[in-house]
Amino acid sequence: MQRYEQIEPMEPIIGPGQTYATITERISSIPLTDLRQTPRGWLVGFAISFSFLMLFLISILWLFARGTGIWGLNIPVAWGFAIINFVWWIGIGHAGTLISAVLLLFQQSWRNSINRFAEAMTLFAVACAGLFPILHLGRPWLFYWLIPYPNTLGMWPQFRSPLAWDVFAISTYATVSLLFWLVGLIPDFAILRDRAAGKLQRQIFGLLSLGWRSSSRHWHRYEMAYLILAALSTPLVVSVHSIVSLDFAVSQLPGWHVTIFPPYFVAGAVFSGFAMVLTLTIPIRKWYNLEDFITMKHLDNMAKVMLVTGSIVFYGYLMELFYGWYSASAFEQFMVLNRMIGPYAPFFWALIVCNGIIPQLLWFKFFRQNIPFLFVFSIIVNIGMWLERFVIVVISLHREFLPSSWDMYTPTFWDWSLYIGSFGLFFTLLFLFIRFLPMINIFEMSMLQFSENEKAHGREARRVQLAGDTPEPAEMA
Amino acid sequence: MEKYARQREVWDRMADAFQPTESQTSVEPLADRSGKAGVGTQPTPPKAQATPINLVGRREALQHMTQNVLAGLTLALWSSQPRAVEAAASELEALELPELPPPQPGEDVLMRMMRDLQRALAKPKEQRHWVMVIDLRKCVGCHACTIACVTENALPPGVLYRPVMEEEVGTYPHVARRFLPRPCLQCGNPPCVPVCPVHATWKGADGIVVIDYDACIGCRYCITACPYGARSFDFGEHHSDNAPHRAEYDMVASPEYGQFRQRQGQQSPVGNARKCHFCKHRIEKGMLPQCVTTCIGRATFFGDANDSANLVSELIASPNVMRLKEELGTEPSAYYLV
Ligand code: SF4
Ligand code: SF4
Numbered sequence A: 001m002q003r004y005e006q007i008e009p010m011e012p013i014i015g016p017g018q019t020y021a022t023i024t025e026r027i028s029s030i031p032l033t034d035l036r037q038t039p040r041g042w043l044v045g046f047a048i049s050f051s052f053l054m055l056f057l058i059s060i061l062w063l064f065a066r067g068t069g070i071w072g073l074n075i076p077v078a079w080g081f082a083i084i085n086f087v088w089w090i091g092i093g094h095a096g097t098l099i100s101a102v103l104l105l106f107q108q109s110w111r112n113s114i115n116r117f118a119e120a121m122t123l124f125a126v127a128c129a130g131l132f133p134i135l136h137l138g139r140p141w142l143f144y145w146l147i148p149y150p151n152t153l154g155m156w157p158q159f160r161s162p163l164a165w166d167v168f169a170i171s172t173y174a175t176v177s178l179l180f181w182l183v184g185l186i187p188d189f190a191i192l193r194d195r196a197a198g199k200l201q202r203q204i205f206g207l208l209s210l211g212w213r214s215s216s217r218h219w220h221r222y223e224m225a226y227l228i229l230a231a232l233s234t235p236l237v238v239s240v241h242s243i244v245s246l247d248f249a250v251s252q253l254p255g256w257h258v259t260i261f262p263p264y265f266v267a268g269a270v271f272s273g274f275a276m277v278l279t280l281t282i283p284i285r286k287w288y289n290l291e292d293f294i295t296m297k298h299l300d301n302m303a304k305v306m307l308v309t310g311s312i313v314f315y316g317y318l319m320e321l322f323y324g325w326y327s328a329s330a331f332e333q334f335m336v337l338n339r340m341i342g343p344y345a346p347f348f349w350a351l352i353v354c355n356g357i358i359p360q361l362l363w364f365k366f367f368r369q370n371i372p373f374l375f376v377f378s379i380i381v382n383i384g385m386w387l388e389r390f391v392i393v394v395i396s397l398h399r400e401f402l403p404s405s406w407d408m409y410t411p412t413f414w415d416w417s418l419y420i421g422s423f424g425l426f427f428t429l430l431f432l433f434i435r436f437l438p439m440i441n442i443f444e445m446s447m448l449q450f451s452e453n454e455k456a457h458g459r460e461a462r463r464v465q466l467a468g469d470t471p472e473p474a475e476m477a
Numbered sequence B: 001m002e003k004y005a006r007q008r009e010v011w012d013r014m015a016d017a018f019q020p021t022e023s024q025t026s027v028e029p030l031a032d033r034s035g036k037a038g039v040g041t042q043p044t045p046p047k048a049q050a051t052p053i054n055l056v057g058r059r060e061a062l063q064h065m066t067q068n069v070l071a072g073l074t075l076a077l078w079s080s081q082p083r084a085v086e087a088a089a090s091e092l093e094a095l096e097l098p099e100l101p102p103p104q105p106g107e108d109v110l111m112r113m114m115r116d117l118q119r120a121l122a123k124p125k126e127q128r129h130w131v132m133v134i135d136l137r138k139c140v141g142c143h144a145c146t147i148a149c150v151t152e153n154a155l156p157p158g159v160l161y162r163p164v165m166e167e168e169v170g171t172y173p174h175v176a177r178r179f180l181p182r183p184c185l186q187c188g189n190p191p192c193v194p195v196c197p198v199h200a201t202w203k204g205a206d207g208i209v210v211i212d213y214d215a216c217i218g219c220r221y222c223i224t225a226c227p228y229g230a231r232s233f234d235f236g237e238h239h240s241d242n243a244p245h246r247a248e249y250d251m252v253a254s255p256e257y258g259q260f261r262q263r264q265g266q267q268s269p270v271g272n273a274r275k276c277h278f279c280k281h282r283i284e285k286g287m288l289p290q291c292v293t294t295c296i297g298r299a300t301f302f303g304d305a306n307d308s309a310n311l312v313s314e315l316i317a318s319p320n321v322m323r324l325k326e327e328l329g330t331e332p333s334a335y336y337l338v
Helices: A020-032 A040-066 A081-105 A109-113 A115-136 A140-146 A162-195 A199-208 A216-249 A261-287 A296-326 A330-341 A345-363 A371-398 A413-436 A442-466 B005-018 B058-078 B084-094 B109-121 B144-153 B221-225 B290-294 B311-316
Strands: B130-135 B164-169 B176-181 B201-203 B209-211 B231-233 B273-275 B300-304 B334-337
Touching: A020 A162, A020 A413, A020 A442, A040 A140, A040 A413, A081 A109, A081 A115, A081 A162, A081 A216, A081 A261, A081 A371, A081 A413, A109 A115, A109 A296, A109 A442, A115 A140, A115 A162, A115 A261, A115 A413, A140 A162, A162 A199, A162 A216, A162 A442, A216 A261, A216 A371, A261 A296, A261 A371, A296 A330, A296 A345, A296 A371, A330 A345, A330 A371, A345 A371, B109 B290, B109 B300, B109 B311, B130 B311, B144 B290, B209 B273, B221 B231, B290 B300, B300 B311, B311 B334
Parallel strands: B130 B334
Antiparallel strands: B130 B300, B164 B176, B201 B209, B231 B273
């Protein structure tokens, strides 16, 4: 496997003492555990998530019964939590695609242990994100009018509207992510099928593995398909959030009408996505004893990615302030002042601290390798990224051009319940995933193990060679 | 009931296309059917019902399906043109306008505006350009126009088409208040229009930006895009919400766009964006917008700016005229005299 031989990690990306057998055994044992032996911790976690999911459903029901008036929306602030949550969730999804597609193309083999998990996270985050724009509508049952389909109602989307672009961006993203994830799972389904004890399990995994027999032709086709899908998803990392940012940038509103939005949104998306990956992997590697697969090296690398993207985001904040002042437009200048000293100023300063200042600590190895710090930090960043969207949506809207139409936005119970409930959806799906599917890529870990062994052999051979002792060529194979 | 005439035609035509007859291999052209398709009438059943439904040949079924898909696609493309909301204008040609007395010295300015209006209505729609001129020196801040608008359009709480904004200027003791009524400015280059994802709002030929309540899905994008805060959202509230029973004044149907919609449950316009439309339904019946007729200071003027003899054209030509936030490039059709 050519692509794994490019880098030589300083630190192990697989713990010592792991062999092909132990890798497969360790990872596949989680989904193959008998239902009756489900760990208690999982049950508790699932129950909690499921109750939040119920809260979500109740909020939706109430929303459909009473309309969007149950939220704290009013007339200058016509976009509220629904849009904030939408942008937030879709941002979180981006880390998955970045890890699985971009890092694959860049041959960063350390990604192999976290990519499956990150892709699953992407899918679930996109599921949450995709619901919010629909719930946001005043007449949500008509959302399908946004889709260009042949009809005799005379409905056709207007392609000048960024909201219509969103429909394409998100549906493409969801489709490609799902395909990528499912294709990546096929060889592992086959492993599970072969190891499954129960008949039903065997049948289900057999069905899902689509007749995978690990023949070399299968592998060849598989590798090609996977690479092509990776190449397809790579532009999506950039395009989806750029288009989301255009929802704002196209409008003339001070605070929205900013050319820096697309790159700054993409960086923010990757930033928040990695934060979410950290928030999720740190506890999971602990509970399931997966420290050998998700090693310190992984955490360190993710922290580095966050440092880079976090700095870009911070630069974006500063540029927004700078251009507000530099524009010499009274409205832009007022917007900047209103952010810094207006009624929502605490949100803005909290944002600067969470996303601008605290990530700078990651310059130090001590913080990058300090697991409790990383966990707390990732949560801080998640909050910070949510605040960023709050600042953009609410602070810009609540005081726009005409002072007489200014108003404040106060979220209601239903605003919060819908937001918190969406975690229920996310975590319910996630719990189901870690329980019933291999959350780490078994075969890629085995290949990684193989290439690590190769490299170890290679190093050994070089050492021997330098000593003037030529090894037998046969040993190299 | 011209509302969905065109959709109905195509619908009927497709219903025919699905009728499994041997004779009917090709469908009639659209124009031939338009007379027959009345409201609620079913398409005329074909004469020879010889073949039962499940005996349509595969080739024929495919052909029909293709026709449907093509009809759906092309119809959708045409329909990015103005729809039902503008249909009322066609009824107008036959409208009987009241006879007005000849101009007299010292008459109410409303009389002149009425005469101007009748002259404008005699022209084809595309040649009119409705504008409003508001003389801020005359506005006394009584808010009568706001209330008149609420009653005319039966607006629920939270929806205001024409608020009067107030500002206090100067420092004590030399303070003054000034007032700024703000209808929808019916921008010439409206930022609220291109953002609508379903083409539910557009600029009509006469310069009025309208909303098609049937099409609007309530995404509120236009509300955030309007720099003047002129759009509001119907959250489905009523004035008598916490009262024991719903008051009658909450049940009044709004005459907007000549559609007389009852606000109840989640039916349009609940869940839609709403805005001032210069009382389109009144203008097209030969009446001035309600805010104009109500203004006790005679501070609001209305008319056709494409007619140089019109009062508003004279006012717009005066040197003390301004428009709100001209620098945004929205080209408002509402002028202020300062
Ligand atoms: S004032 Fe606002 S709502 Fe009216 S046309 Fe202009 S942008 Fe649209
Ligand atoms: S609220 Fe209605 S009119 Fe406004 S942009 Fe959305 S769909 Fe269009």
